[in-house]
Amino acid sequence: MDSALIPEGAKRCAFPKFAVGIAIVGAVVLWGVYAMLLCWFKGLNQTNMNDNYGFALWIWADLAVIAVGGGAFFTGLLKYIFKVDELKNIINFAVIIGFICYSSALLILAIDIGQPLRGWFIFWHANVHSMLTEVAFCLSCYFAVLTIEFIPNILENRQANKIPFFHHLAHNMHGVMAIFAATGAFLSFFHQGSLGGVAGVMYGRPFAVREGLLIWPWTFFLFTWSAAAFGPCFTLLVTKITETITGKKLVKDNVVHLLAKISGWMIFTYIIAKIIDTIYWAMVTAPGLGFDISRFYSDNSFYGYWILLTEIVICGVIPGLLLIMKSTRENPALRLVAIILGVIGVCLNRWVMVLQIMAIPVMSFDTWALYIPSWQEVATTVLPVAYGIILIAVTYRYLPVFPQEKELNSVEPAAETK
Amino acid sequence: MFPFNFEWAWDIGHAIFFGGFWYAISILGAGMTYCVLKAAYDTLKDGGGSHH
Numbered sequence: 025m026d027s028a029l030i031p032e033g034a035k036r037c038a039f040p041k042f043a044v045g046i047a048i049v050g051a052v053v054l055w056g057v058y059a060m061l062l063c064w065f066k067g068l069n070q071t072n073m074n075d076n077y078g079f080a081l082w083i084w085a086d087l088a089v090i091a092v093g094g095g096a097f098f099t100g101l102l103k104y105i106f107k108v109d110e111l112k113n114i115i116n117f118a119v120i121i122g123f124i125c126y127s128s129a130l131l132i133l134a135i136d137i138g139q140p141l142r143g144w145f146i147f148w149h150a151n152v153h154s155m156l157t158e159v160a161f162c163l164s165c166y167f168a169v170l171t172i173e174f175i176p177n178i179l180e181n182r183q184a185n186k187i188p189f190f191h192h193l194a195h196n197m198h199g200v201m202a203i204f205a206a207t208g209a210f211l212s213f214f215h216q217g218s219l220g221g222v223a224g225v226m227y228g229r230p231f232a233v234r235e236g237l238l239i240w241p242w243t244f245f246l247f248t249w250s251a252a253a254f255g256p257c258f259t260l261l262v263t264k265i266t267e268t269i270t271g272k273k274l275v276k277d278n279v280v281h282l283l284a285k286i287s288g289w290m291i292f293t294y295i296i297a298k299i300i301d302t303i304y305w306a307m308v309t310a311p312g313l314g315f316d317i318s319r320f321y322s323d324n325s326f327y328g329y330w331i332l333l334t335e336i337v338i339c340g341v342i343p344g345l346l347l348i349m350k351s352t353r354e355n356p357a358l359r360l361v362a363i364i365l366g367v368i369g370v371c372l373n374r375w376v377m378v379l380q381i382m383a384i385p386v387m388s389f390d391t392w393a394l395y396i397p398s399w400q401e402v403a404t405t406v407l408p409v410a411y412g413i414i415l416i417a418v419t420y421r422y423l424p425v426f427p428q429e430k431e432l433n434s435v436e437p438a439a440e441t442k
Numbered sequence: 443m444f445p446f447n448f449e450w451a452w453d454i455g456h457a458i459f460f461g462g463f464w465y466a467i468s469i470l471g472a473g474m475t476y477c478v479l480k481a482a483y484d485t486l487k488d489g490g491g492s493h494h
Contacts, residue, residue, distance in 0.1 A: 165467065196481050196484070
């Protein structure tokens with residue numbers, strides 16, 4: 025039915041099977057859209073946000089997808105600026121994942137601001153003393169970069185590429201992609217950093233505040249570093265999931281090993297910096313503000329030392345070590361464990377830096393304020409996941425996303441998989 | 443956002459924020475303009491038909 029659109033030489037499942045899959049995930053999208061419309065038409069009273077939680081599940085989801093979407097800017101930086109040529113075999117997919125993550129982040133923000141019709145105020149009436157203004161600027165511009173990086177792949181669709189103008193446009197965009205990638209890296213450095221900086225400058229929140237360099241708290245650098253470190257883990261994880269669902273090998277092992285190795289060293293160096301930062305904060309910064317570290321991890325039913333150990337040791341040190349050692353990195357099962365732990369680790373870090381901050385009592389008369397999101401918040405947070413699955417399915421089916429797919433699957437029987 | 447907006451001020455904050463913003467927008471705009479114009483030129487040069 026749609027065979028004329030499928031990349032030449034690629035095998036895809038029958039269209040009805042594909043349509044059923046899309047319809048199932050589409051139902052989840054509709055659930056999320058319904059919740060989103062409730063928030064827009066009835067207001068933010070549909071959420072469980074309150075005076076304690078001005079930042080809640082949405083902002084965690086926002087920071088998490090931006091962190092894991094960091095694989096796009098870091099892979100682009102390595103491919104186009106540092107000329108790591110092997111990564112050309114995964115860069116298309118990294119860009120698509122980044123596009124999904126950043127469009128999801130913008131969608132979540134559009135819901136979170138309550139009145140999306142006033143979204144343009146942040147540009148028109150910008151508060152130039154706010155790190156979040158910088159985040160909004162960089163996020164919007166970087167989404168434009170990702171769109172530009174995505175366009176050539178769309179134009180390489182079998183039918184679109186027959187149109188000479190589109191063919192030349194895709195070719196020319198590839199030619200100057202290094203400029204766009206460098207701009208993307210510049211923008212990513214600042215918005216990833218400023219998201220961390222927001223926590224680090226909360227002087228009224230001793231759990232979050234950090235010293236730093238000039239106007240930038242250490243969390244600014246740790247957030248950028250962690251996004252560059254763990255973003256490629258998410259790219260590898262989604263690639264693995266796609267390979268499992270399609271039943272095909274899509275990227276050669278040497279490419280996966282290389283990206284895993286780079287990610288491993290980034291994680292390892294990041295986690296050393298994170299440990300130093302944590303020790304200094306626990307020994308100097310927090311006590312200097314009159315808070316003992318135990319105050320942040322006791323007298324409540326959820327946040328204990330387990331969350332600190334899980335983030336730093338289980339989901340930081342262990343994946344870092346597994347990915348820098350050749351024997352464990354090249355073991356598919358251990359590599360998968362490492363990248364899953366890495367993705368959980370960076371999401372947990374964002375959770376701590378958004379939600380645990382809000383939960384901890386600051387004043388002597390305060391108590392812990394734990395938070396459970398409403399179903400509308402959950403549905404609108406699941407919405408981008410379902411949208412991402414659909415976009416990956418559609419792009420995989422109709423676009424030449426993986427340059428090595430044909431070579432790696434040329435001798436397979438004609439068994440059709442999604 | 444623009445110097446003609448009432449709340450605009452010629453200070454370091456506006457210079458850094460909007461300097462960076464317009465710098466990025468200019469690079470993206472110039473890059474895409476170049477790609478589109480060159481694609482149109484290449485298409486016309488090829489007679490609108492062949493791939494290379």
